[in-house]
Each structure stands twice: as structure tokens, then as C-alpha cells.
């Protein structure tokens with residue numbers, strides 16, 4: 001892992017562990033005797049901290065920093081980004097001033113034991129993990145960064161991650177918003193580059209060679225490449241000579257797996273880490289509480305018209321990584337029943353706890369939808385234009401009878417599903433079926449995917465069985481192409497660059513008809529399962 005050759009005069013990053021609460025210890029040259037596991041242990045301990053134990057956390061960071069420097073590391077980068085405990089404190093502080101005070105009190109003990117020149121700190125003010133709301137995040141982070149600038153003028157660097165990650169996709173933020181942070185540290189014009197401000201401002205913002213060059217030549221700050229740098233340690237040289245960047249092995253393998261699995265109409269599960277599992281469970285409990293107050297509505301779905309009581313409402317956003325719709329007007333304009341949409345809006349307005357739980361679930365669903373779409377060859381531009389509707393569902397047995405949702409593929413492009421109880425079965429084309437369980441985000445192809453891909457990717461048939469004592473909460477993200485638009489197909493994969501005209505109404509009608517495009521698939525299922533299709 002650690003490289004012994006310095007790549008830059010600053011710290012060459014080595015990521016020990018990937019948890020957001022990590023402290024990234026960044027060596028330029030690591031002595032042979034140092035075992036990275038020693039640091040991993042200290043990182044794992046630190047990452048379990050919650051905001052309530054932030055005082056202890058502060059001293060653990062102090063110990064970790066001293067430990068790192070004594071082992072020969074060049075410096076310590078403190079992560080105040082991506083859902084970290086520090087970020088939470090910044091966001092929940094009563095005022096911008098309090099947030100700045102907190103960072104001051106946090107850094108002081110670290111700077112008292114490790115020279116400021118050996119400490120860097122990283123923020124991600126545009127991250128989709130941030131709980132949205134009325135707070136002006138730019139002003140909050142500006143207050144924090146200004147305080148660092150005045151109180152710790154010789155800190156090695158402040159790194160602002162300007163973009164936001166949605167799954168494997170990194171989206172740049174607008175140059176303006178990043179500029180307001182940069183200007184705190186880079187007050188000089190480009191001609192003064194020879195005498196940079198003591199604290200270097202480092203920005204990453206999904207830079208392309210062009211935008212990186214433009215930014216580098218107009219400021220005294222440094223440019224960083226994040227996502228692509230791990231599998232491409234020579235990223236600077238590659239960008240200079242225009243070579244293609246490698247993907248990391250894990251991502252490449254997962255993309256191939258998704259592609260292969262969707263050809264067979266099976267589901268793909270994005271498994272959660274233990275931390276994610278814990279957070280998901282808490283979030284699903286919050287959803288359960290909220291839905292409990294509603295009256296159940298009868299639902300008859302699927303080929304066999306099973307019956308189930310469902311308490312349910314929905315949320316939507318204009319694109320993955322975008323905030324939930326916030327106003328009645330926007331919800332009324334979105335295609336969906338208004339009453340359930342307004343119940344969703346009330347959930348968001350109810351309190352920070354439920355809202356951040358819903359935003360957390362959305363984040364997992366959005367990430368998995370981006371990665372799946374990319375694996376299937378849907379272009380990034382198109383992924384970002386797709387609409388998403390999220391439905392939360394609480395199942396209740398109908399008058400004590402067995403019930404559920406009958407066999408069906410979803411009618412949209414892709415569905416991502418998080419559920420916390422048994423009942424969902426997924427069917428293969430040969431009639432075998434299984435319960436995917438509830439330890440990960442379940443991705444399923446819809447009938448629109450089948451049509452868009454010219455039959456390359458089969459839709460995932462599934463049903464839900466409920467019993468008398470059923471306890472099951474689900475959140476489903478129905479992801480769909482923009483309606484009444486021509487959608488490009490990947491010319492390499494489909495042998496044609498001809499577009500696909502997406503008309504949801506037509507697709508829905510056709511799917512229901514035994515003579516429609518999906519009929520051959522229905523026939524296979526009918527054969528194996530003796531299913532009876534509803535009369536037409």
C-alpha cells in the first residue's frame with residue numbers, strides 16, 4: 001500500500017480504512033517497520049464515535065496524530081466530511097459562530113501536540129449526505145474555514161471536496177460556490193503564486209484536464225483528483241498525456257456482475273456494511289413510526305390480484321442526488337396521487353430525525369441506482385435526467401388473511417428496494433424463486449429496461465406474501481426515464497445508435513396485455529407456475 005516515493009511535496013495520501021470517520025494518515029515515506037494495521041485499529045476505534053462522545057473523540061484524534069507522527073508519518077489529515085462526527089457537529093451547531101468555535105476547540109489540542117504544518121483538514125460542503133434544510137451551508141462552512149484561517153494560519157492545508165458523489169459518479173459543484181471558500185485562503189492574484197498563503201487551499205471538483213488547468217492557472221490553490229486517484233497513482237501523468245484512467249478492481253468487477261445478472265432477470269444486491277445496516281434499521285423504524293398513524297388502503301396488484309392492506313406515501317426528486325421535492329406545488333406537478341405525496345411532504349417537515357432517516361435511505365437507493373445504470377450502459381447525462389419516486393410502505397395483513405402483492409415486474413426502468421422483513425420473493429425465468437433477504441439494497445430491472453435494451457436485460461419478476469403477523473416496511477425507489485423523450489442507446493452494446501422513444505402510458509398498457517411485448521416472458525411464467533393472467 002504505502003508508497004516510498006514522494007509523489008508531491010505535500011502528503012501522498014494513503015487511505016487506511018474507508019469509513020467516513022477515519023483519520024487519514026498520509027505518509028510521504030513510511031518506515032518499513034510501520035504496520036498499517038496499527039493505524040487501522042486506531043481508526044476503527046475512532047470511527048465508532050458519535051457526536052455525544054465528541055470530547056473523547058477529540059483526544060483520540062490527538063493520540064492518533066501523535067502516534068502517526070512518532071511512527072514516521074509526515075502528517076495527519078483530519079476528515080470533517082462525508083457524514084463524519086465533525087461534520088455532524090458543524091451542521092447541528094446553533095449558529096455559524098458556534099460551529100467555528102467548535103472547530104477551534106477541536107483543532108487546538110491536536111495543534112498543541114503536532115505542529116500545525118503537519119496537519120490538514122478536509123471538508124465536503126456539497127456532499128449529498130448533508131441533511132438539507134433551511135441552513136445556509138455555504139455561510140456555515142465559510143465561517144468554519146475563516147476561523148481556521150485566522151486561528152491556525154500555518155495549518156498545512158484545507159481540502160474542500162467541491163463535488164458530490166452519487167455512487168461511482170462524481171458531480172462537480174458550480175465554480176462559484178467553491179470559489180467563496182477558495183477566496184478565504186487564496187487572496188492573491190495568479191502572479192503571486194511564488195508566495196502562496198501559508199495554509200494551502202486544495203480543491204477537488206471532478207476536474208477534467210481542462211477544468212483543472214483553468215483552475216490551476218487562475219488561483220494559487222492546489223488541484224486534487226479524488227475518485228480516480230486510487231486505481232491511478234500516476235493520474236497526473238495520465239491526464240497530461242491523455243491516457244484513459246483505470247477503474248478500481250472492485251468497481252469493474254461489480255459492474256460486470258450487474259450486467260451479467262440483469263441479462264438473466266435476476267436481482268442484484270448491494271450489501272451493506274455493519275454500520276450501514278445499523279443506520280438502515282434505525283431509519284426503517286422511524287419510517288414505521290410515521291406510517292403507523294395512517295389508515296391502511298387496500299391494494300390489488302400483480303397477475304393474481306392478491307390483496308394487502310398498505311399504509312403508504314411517496315416522495316420524489318427531479319434527479320438522483322437532488323433533494324426531495326419541498327413544496328406542495330412541486331408535488332402537485334409530479335405524476336402521482338396528491339394525497340400520498342402531501343403525506344410524504346409532511347414527513348419531511350415533521351422533524352429532523354425522520355427527515356435525516358429518509359435522506360439516508362435515499363442516499364443508499366440513489367447510489368445503487370447510479371452504479372446499476374452505469375453498469376447497464378445508460379449514459380451519465382441520461383442517468384441524471386431520470387426521475388425518481390420513493391414510496392414508503394407498511395404492510396398489514398388483510399383481516400388476518402394471507403395476502404400480498406401478486407407476481408409482477410415493475411413497469412419503470414429500475415427499482416431499488418430496501419425492506420426490513422420477510423415476504424419479497426424474486427422469480428427466475430425457469431420458475432425458481434428465492435427471498436433476497438434484507439441485508440442490502442435490492443436492485444431489479446423493470447419492463448422499461450427490457451424495452452430500452454431491446455430485450456437484452458430481462459425484467460425482474462417478484463411478489464410479496466404477507467402473513468397474519470407480518471411486520472414489513474419497505475422503501476422502493478422507482479427510477480424512470482424522462483417521459484415522451486427519445487432516449488439514446490449505447491451504440492456499442494446495441495449495435496445501433498437509434499433512440500428509444502419512451503412513452504410510459506403506452507408501456508404500461510402493453511405490459512398488461514397478454515399480446516404485448518412482454519407476453520413471451522409472461523408465457524414462461526404461466527407455464528411454470530400455472531399463473532392465471534387477469535382477463536382483458
Ligand SMILES: O=C(O)CCC(=O)C(=O)O
Nearest residue numbers: 393410419424464474476
Ligand atoms: O415491499 C416489497 O418488498 C416490494 C414492493 C413492490 O414490489 C412494489 O411496490 O412494486
Ligand SMILES: [Fe+2]
Nearest residue numbers: 408409410462
Ligand atoms: Fe414491485
